[in-house]
Each structure stands twice: as structure tokens, then as C-alpha cells.
Amino acid sequence: GAVVSQHPSWVICKSGTSVKIECRSLDFQATTMFWYRQFPKQSLMLMATSNEGSKATYEQGVEKDKFLINHASLTLSTLTVTSAHPEDSSFYICSADENEKLFFGSGTQLSVL
Amino acid sequence: AQSVTQLGSHVSVSEGALVLLRCNYSSSVPPYLFWYVQYPNQGLQLLLKYTTGATLVKGINGFEAEFKKSETSFHLTKPSAHMSDAAEYFCAVKPDNQGGKLIFGQGTELSVKP
Numbered sequence: 001g002a003v004v005s006q007h008p009s010w011v012i013c014k015s016g017t018s019v020k021i022e023c024r025s026l027d028f029q030a031t032t033m034f035w036y037r038q039f040p041k042q043s044l045m046l047m048a049t050s051n052e053g054s055k056a057t058y059e060q061g062v063e064k065d066k067f068l069i070n071h072a073s074l075t076l077s078t079l080t081v082t083s084a085h086p087e088d089s090s091f092y093i094c095s096a097d098e099n100e101k102l103f104f105g106s107g108t109q110l111s112v113l
Numbered sequence: 114a115q116s117v118t119q120l121g122s123h124v125s126v127s128e129g130a131l132v133l134l135r136c137n138y139s140s141s142v143p144p145y146l147f148w149y150v151q152y153p154n155q156g157l158q159l160l161l162k163y164t165t166g167a168t169l170v171k172g173i174n175g176f177e178a179e180f181k182k183s184e185t186s187f188h189l190t191k192p193s194a195h196m197s198d199a200a201e202y203f204c205a206v207k208p209d210n211q212g213g214k215l216i217f218g219q220g221t222e223l224s225v226k227p
Contacts, residue, residue, distance in 0.1 A: 004156070006156070009154070034214065034215075041122070041220075041222075042219065042220070043203065043217045043218060043219045043220050044157075044203065044217045045217075046214060046215070046216075049214060091154075093156055093157070095156075095157075101159075102159070102215065104149075104156035104157040104158070105156050106154075106155050106156045107154065107155060107156050109154065
């Protein structure tokens with residue numbers, strides 16, 4: 001099946017810094033990618049839909065200025081957590097849509113000190 | 114609004130025993146339903162999905178699920194559990210049957226005892 005690569009797999013940062021997470025579709029082009037957030041022992045919550053060449057669509061309650069999404073090419077979407085705080089610590093997972101089939105990245109564990 | 118409820122946040126079975134993970138959904142349109150498996154610190158892997166047609170869906174690793182419209186359920190089963198089945202399982206519904214947006218249930222952690 002298709003492969004989605006997410007990088008980094010884990011990151012530790014200081015409070016107030018920004019962190020960028022990359023999501024790449026390795027063997028297919030994805031006009032749409034999705035960013036999810038998962039707290040320990042909880043479900044995945046959709047944060048935003050990333051659309052190639054246009055602005056991302058954010059779910060209700062997600063701060064778009066806090067979680068910047070860029071989808072500049074058909075194979076890459078990035079999520080930047082700006083001015084990170086400890087409450088932003090979470091597991092972030094991206095997925096890419098190929099012909100309405102979703103393929104997931106391996107996730108990024110973000111820890112903000 | 115569409116939603117997914119997984120009954121039981123944790124299920125424990127013995128190796129070789131039947132696995133039954135419960136999922137109920139609500140949807141205003143005929144749903145597309147999915148089961149995903151997540152191993153620790155990994156992304157999600159699709160086990161199976163129901164879109165249209167046959168209500169009994171077979172997936173990978175010996176899992177299957179049956180769509181029951183009258184019960185709004187999509188329970189996941191496997192006749193005989195293996196140790197390697199221990200993981201987190203998520204049921205999901207596609208709210209508008211278009212695109213890739215999914216709504217996930219809370220997840221069920223499956224433990225398999227030797």
C-alpha cells in the first residue's frame with residue numbers, strides 16, 4: 001500500500017519555541033492531508049484538513065494561528081506548533097488521502113518542557 | 114451529528130479465545146465504517162472497511178466486522194486471538210461519505226493473555 005512518512009517521530013522542546021512536523025506521501029500525490037491529535041489513552045481528534053495550494057480548514061476549537069499548516073506541494077504538508085506550551089504536548093498524526101483511501105503516518109510525540 | 118461509541122476502553126482475552134470489540138455509530142447518511150489498529154507509538158493501519166454491499170466484511174489478520182443497520186453497530190471480531198493482536202483498536206465513521214475526514218471512537222485496548 002501507499003506510504004506516508006512523518007518526521008520527526010519524537011521531539012522535545014522548550015516552552016515558547018516552535019516545532020515543525022512534516023508529513024510526506026512517498027509514492028503518491030495527495031491533494032488532501034489531515035492532521036490529528038491524540039492524547040494518551042484517547043481517540044484521535046481531527047485538527048485540520050490540509051489542502052494543497054490553498055488554506056487549511058480547521059476544526060472548531062483549533063487555533064489556526066497556533067497550529068500553522070502549509071501544504072505547498074502534492075507530497076508534503078507541514079504542521080508548525082508555534083510558541084509551544086506544555087499543554088500542547090501530545091501525539092500528532094497525519095494522514096494522506098489517495099483516491100479516498102487514508103494512509104497514516106507513524107506519528108510524532110511532542111513533549112514541551 | 115455523526116459519532117462513534119466503542120463500548121469498553123479495555124478488553125482482555127486469552128490467546129486462542131474469541132475477540133469481540135464493540136462499536137456503535139450514529140450517522141444521518143448511510144455510513145462508511147472503518148476499523149483501524151494502532152500499535153504503540155505508531156500510526157494507524159486499516160483493518161477493514163464497509164462502504165456498500167455485503168454487510169460482513171473481512172479484513173487483514175483474520176479480523177472481520179458485520180454492519181448491522183438495525184442495531185447501528187459495526188462490531189469487530191476474530192475467532193482466535195494471537196499475542197500479536199494486542200494493540201489499540203479504533204472504530205471510525207466517514208461523516209459525509211466524501212473525502213478522507215473520519216470521526217473516531219474512543220478506542221479499545223486489546224490485551225491478549227498467554
